Amino acid sequence: MTTTLSLEAELARLIVDALHLETAPEEIDPEAPLFGEGLGLDSIDALEIALAVSKRYGFQLRSDDERNHRIFGSLRALSAHIETHRTG
Amino acid sequence: MPAEALLPLTARAPGEVLFHRGAEPVTAGRFLAEAAALAARLPVEGPVLNFCADRYLALLGFAAALMRGQVTLLSADRSAPRLADIARLHGARYALSDTDVALPLPVLRPEATPGAEAPNPLIPAGAVAAIAFTSGSTGEPQPHAKPWGALVAGARAAAARFAVAPGTSIVGTIPAQHMYGFETTLMLPLQGVGAGHAGPVFYPSDIAEALAALPAPRLLVTTPLQLRALLGTGIALPPLAAVISATAPLAESLAAEAEAAFGVPVLEIYGATEAGSVASRRTVEGEAWRPYPGVAFDIGAQAAQAIVPGLPAPVPLADVLEDLDEGRFRLLGRRGDMVKLAGKRASLAGLTRILTTLPGVEDGVFLAPPDLDGNPQARLAAAVVAPGLTAAAVVAALRYRVEHAFLPRPLLLLPELPRDAVGKLRREDLLRLARRG
Incomplete structure (x- = not known):
């Protein structure tokens, strides 16, 4: 559980830095949608996050059939996805 | 043909x-x-x-x-x-x-x-x-x-x-x-x-x-x-x-x-x-x-x-x-005030018009940073006068009216916009505002 929480915090920092967001990392609601309503990210941001994640965690995000970017559903969902797939 | x-x-x-x-x-x-x-x-x-x-x-x-x-x-x-x-x-x-x-x-x-x-x-x-x-x-x-x-x-x-x-x-x-x-x-x-x-x-x-x-x-x-x-x-x-x-x-x-x-x-x-x-x-x-x-x-x-x-x-x-x-x-x-992001075009004047017609917004302007064409990460900015509203609330209202790529990042809330005697916004002042982003 501690690992998950710290990965979540680390990821929040990564997203804020990669996207030059004004939000503080700790202000990102881990359960809120990253796209649209919540943090308001868009497809340009999705590519930036994919790039940052590949550099930091050594694995590639992909579309598969998740056309609505399901793994980008929330910070928590993305964090869990990275936890499962990370190599770095 | x-x-x-x-x-x-x-x-x-x-x-x-x-x-x-x-x-x-x-x-x-x-x-x-x-x-x-x-x-x-x-x-x-x-x-x-x-x-x-x-x-x-x-x-x-x-x-x-x-x-x-x-x-x-x-x-x-x-x-x-x-x-x-x-x-x-x-x-x-x-x-x-x-x-x-x-x-x-x-x-x-x-x-x-x-x-x-x-x-x-x-x-x-x-x-x-x-x-x-x-x-x-x-x-x-x-x-x-x-x-x-x-x-x-x-x-x-x-x-x-x-x-x-x-x-x-x-x-x-x-x-x-x-x-x-x-x-x-x-x-x-x-x-x-x-x-x-x-x-x-x-x-x-x-x-x-x-x-x-x-x-x-x-x-x-x-x-x-x-x-x-x-x-x-x-x-x-x-x-x-x-x-x-x-x-x-x-x-x-x-x-x-x-x-x-x-x-x-x-x-x-x-x-x-x-x-x-x-x-x-x-x-x-x-x-x-x-x-x-x-x-x-x-x-x-x-x-x-x-x-x-x-x-x-x-x-x-x-x-x-x-x-x-x-x-x-x-x-x-x-040409003019056209901007392009994520393959979509918009006019700054058009975006500004949408912004200023939002409930609770008294004045506002969309700004393009000088590096918009050269920096793939560049976004538009906006300066807004909206007493009683938060920046997040203004962005949330905009989200229903403009394509997401054009949402301002940042949106600055100001007590008033730097307008001159005839009510025009001066280009230098706008650029200064945009750079604060």
């Missing part, structure tokens, strides 16, 4: 591969049969709003609508409010989609079901086959009608310009409903050469996997942002025949890096939703653009227009052009 000229739905022979659905090749003959089967199941009246993410289904829906004489409305923006706007303003009777979106009209899920052998119908060149949309200065979607003849001429010109070899696999990363994606990944296989890839393809790993699963030669049709992500992740791609980029200016340094990494020419398309693709260049060879075969430019000091085969009138362009030798031209910059 005369408007009454009849042009077949596909220029491909029945046995040629038109598309790849996963590992499964689809011939032109099978495509026609499946399109006819779908056409028979469509509602009686169009227009049809087609926002299928799967490129093959998008093409099938478009072809089936053509067979029924129905116009297809293309929206690259798949957000429900935008789709509902287009449907309402342009009289869509139903939608075709492979994803679930709640809209105030029937949404049908197209399927590729085998059908009896079907003829290759002839379509009048002057018939409006599709309508593409841009954001107008009021924020409402502006329609741009695409006669069938213009779409066919564009596809043939692209096939000739890029010397696409028979059997080329075409992997695209742009939505099929974006004009650039529509032309290069649907119309090019339908009327020119090569076989499309159904997708979805968005992230670098998607691109690598899609290319690896398809036979050579392989053509990658993408954007500067995705090229940057591909190079940034360092992901390996199978051998390519060429890379085509559009939607935003491609930096020469990025083009050179991509050419070195992939060992092929990186070609860039110049176009606009209104005109379609109208010119191209190999970015590393310099700033001169060559008009597409059959396209002419009328270049004045303040404005330029493109004369495009199949379109009824010259198309004004949003950029300032300079005439070079042999019909070539150079881009001098954006």
Whole structure:
């Protein structure tokens, strides 16, 4: 559980830095949608996050059939996805 | 070409591969049969709003609508409010989609079901086959009608310009409903050469996997942002025949890096939703653009227009052009207050108008940072006077009115805007505000 929480915090920092967001990392609601309503990210941001994640965690995000970017559903969902797939 | 000229739905022979659905090749003959089967199941009246993410289904829906004489409305923006706007303003009777979106009209899920052998119908060149949309200065979607003849001429010109070899696999990363994606990944296989890839393809790993699963030669049709992500992740791609980029200016340094990494020419398309693709260049060879075969430019000091085969009138362009030798031209910059992000154009004045009509907003202005054209990460900024509202609340209200790529980042809340004695905002003050972002 501690690992998950710290990965979540680390990821929040990564997203804020990669996207030059004004939000503080700790202000990102881990359960809120990253796209649209919540943090308001868009497809340009999705590519930036994919790039940052590949550099930091050594694995590639992909579309598969998740056309609505399901793994980008929330910070928590993305964090869990990275936890499962990370190599770095 | 005369408007009454009849042009077949596909220029491909029945046995040629038109598309790849996963590992499964689809011939032109099978495509026609499946399109006819779908056409028979469509509602009686169009227009049809087609926002299928799967490129093959998008093409099938478009072809089936053509067979029924129905116009297809293309929206690259798949957000429900935008789709509902287009449907309402342009009289869509139903939608075709492979994803679930709640809209105030029937949404049908197209399927590729085998059908009896079907003829290759002839379509009048002057018939409006599709309508593409841009954001107008009021924020409402502006329609741009695409006669069938213009779409066919564009596809043939692209096939000739890029010397696409028979059997080329075409992997695209742009939505099929974006004009650039529509032309290069649907119309090019339908009327020119090569076989499309159904997708979805968005992230670098998607691109690598899609290319690896398809036979050579392989053509990658993408954007500067995705090229940057591909190079940034360092992901390996199978051998390519060429890379085509559009939607935003491609930096020469990025083009050179991509050419070195992939060992092929990186070609860039110049176009606009209104005109379609109208010119191209190999970015590393310099700033001169060559008009597409059959396209002419009328270049004045303040404005330029493109004369495009199949379109009824010259198309004004949003950029300032300079005439070079042999019909070539150079881009001098954006005209007026037009900005472009994520392949979509908007006017700052139009965005500002939307901003200032939001409830609770007393004054406001959208600002473009000076590096907007050169920095792929650059965003618009906004300065707003809205006592009692938070920045987040203003952004949330804007989200329903403007395309997400244009949402201001940052949005500065100010007690008042720096207006001069006659109420005008001074350019220097605005730039200073924009830089604070």
